[in-house]
Amino acid sequence: MDYKYDFTSIMDRHGKDAYAYDGVGGNKWHTEPKPPKDGFDFIPMWVADMNFPTCPAVTDAIIERAKHPAYGYFDIPDNWYESIIRWRQGAPSDADCTTPHAGLKREHIGYENGVHGFVTSAVRVLTRPGENILLHSPNYVGFRSDTWGQGRNCVFSPLVLDAQGIWRMDLSDMARKIEENDIHVMIFCSPQNPSGRVWERGELEAMMKVLEKYRVDVICDEIWADLTFEGHPHVPLQDVSPYAREHVLAAYAPGKTFNVAGLVSAYHIIYDDELRRKVTQEGEQTNYNSMNVLSMHAMCGGYSETGREWLHELNSVLEGNGSYAMDFMQEHFAGILAARPQGTYMMWLDLSEYLETSGRTLDEVIRAGWDVGVGWQSGVQFEGPAHIRLNLASPLSMIQEAFERMRKHVFL
Numbered sequence: 424m425d426y427k428y429d430f431t432s433i434m435d436r437h438g439k440d441a442y443a444y445d446g447v448g449g450n451k452w453h454t455e456p457k458p459p460k461d462g463f464d465f466i467p468m469w470v471a472d473m474n475f476p477t478c479p480a481v482t483d484a485i486i487e488r489a490k491h492p493a494y495g496y497f498d499i500p501d502n503w504y505e506s507i508i509r510w511r512q513g514a515p516s517d518a519d520c521t522t523p524h525a526g527l528k529r530e531h532i533g534y535e536n537g538v539h540g541f542v543t544s545a546v547r548v549l550t551r552p553g554e555n556i557l558l559h560s561p562n563y564v565g566f567r568s569d570t571w572g573q574g575r576n577c578v579f580s581p582l583v584l585d586a587q588g589i590w591r592m593d594l595s596d597m598a599r600k601i602e603e604n605d606i607h608v609m610i611f612c613s614p615q616n617p618s619g620r621v622w623e624r625g626e627l628e629a630m631m632k633v634l635e636k637y638r639v640d641v642i643c644d645e646i647w648a649d650l651t652f653e654g655h656p657h658v659p660l661q662d663v664s665p666y667a668r669e670h671v672l673a674a675y676a677p678g679k680t681f682n683v684a685g686l687v688s689a690y691h692i693i694y695d696d697e698l699r700r701k702v703t704q705e706g707e708q709t710n711y712n713s714m715n716v717l718s719m720h721a722m723c724g725g726y727s728e729t730g731r732e733w734l735h736e737l738n739s740v741l742e743g744n745g746s747y748a749m750d751f752m753q754e755h756f757a758g759i760l761a762a763r764p765q766g767t768y769m770m771w772l773d774l775s776e777y778l779e780t781s782g783r784t785l786d787e788v789i790r791a792g793w794d795v796g797v798g799w800q801s802g803v804q805f806e807g808p809a810h811i812r813l814n815l816a817s818p819l820s821m822i823q824e825a826f827e828r829m830r831k832h833v834f835l
């Protein structure tokens with residue numbers, strides 16, 4: 424593929440408000456990588472943002488608006504809703520769907536200050552303190568504060584690597600846990616962080632049948648929906664059955680898609696009027712859930728033809744990085760299990776066998792990587808006790824350098 428946009432130059436983010444770099448050696452999250460030893464530069468493979476410049480249409484939209492020197496109170500313009508409807512309905516889909524989110528209207532959409540905040544609001548609306556919530560493991564670390572942080576309990580159903588090397592959910596395990604723990608709410612991530620799995624329609628339909636049987640509502644985090652690879656289109660969970668349409672509360676954001684998490688913006692799609700009213704009210708109660716004018720223009724800039732063209736190239740680059748990483752590991756690293764990513768820019772490594780045979784601890788391995796600038800993240804916070812999460816959203820040359828360092832200095 425000939426690329427129109429630049430995904431190969433290395434962007435210097437030092438001193439440019441990037442926790443991926445500035446947080447090294449820090450203690451805000453208690454999980455920050457330590458600085459590398461002398462002679463090694465730091466390669467960020469932890470915080471879930473990208474070392475690529477955003478789409479030029481995003482930057483242009485911010486600059487254009489910033490030129491007008493008044494940034495006072497404003498109401499959400501029609502264009503914001505229209506951009507979302509066009510973008511979601513124009514997303515690549517699978518053969519069984521002509522238009523994703525068919526029938527989506529502006530009244531189904533509501534602003535959220537981040538998908539993380541939306542999940543917290545939805546948890547507070549749908550459950551009471553002390554209740555059990557079903558999640559897959561591994562999962563996104565923020566779900567900890569969305570659940571335990573709100574006084575709710577998590578019940579985990581582990582994903583399983585099948586014989587084809589694909590992470591699968593275990594429906595009988597989920598059904599058993601729902602019954603045993605009196606569960607009526609699930610938090611679901613689609614595509615899945617950190618496994619890089621893009622769920623197929625058939626899997627989603629089967630899951631929703633189980634959840635319908637037990638009358639479970641789903642808080643569905645689809646923040647990664649735009650980052651999917653060839654042959655793995657994202658299927659919105661709300662599209663798979665009439666029950667899903669009414670009982671799934673979904674959220675999306677431009678943050679991962681365009682590398683604009685620092686601008687803060689997200690939105691929910693909730694088709695059921697009563698659920699939407701309650702989630703909106705919960706978010707509004709804090710008085711913090713309101714939009715930033717520059718971030719609003721940024722999203723509308725990205726949700727455009729240029730944005731779609733840029734995203735197509737980005738996904739091809741991310742797919743290439745995932746394939747490079749998978750091939751390298753299969754060739755050089757024994758005892759480490761992983762799946763070829765189908766989307767996102769995350770890769771999930773299972774080191775159980777390697778730790779057993781090498782006699783090393785996960786901490787020792789992680790530390791050995793940090794020493795040589797491989798800025799990866801322990802899987803423990805993502806419910807993976809012998810696991811590592813890797814962020815592959817950097818120019819391929821940086822990913823190659825990181826894997827060479829792992830080969831030479833970590834997995835000797």
Ligand SMILES: Cc1ncc(COP(=O)(O)O)c(C=O)c1O
Binds near residue numbers: 471538646684
């Ligand atoms: C699955 C998932 N949900 C939510 C978030 C955070 O979303 P936001 O920045 O919109 O709160 C992340 C960030 O990594 C994520 O991976």
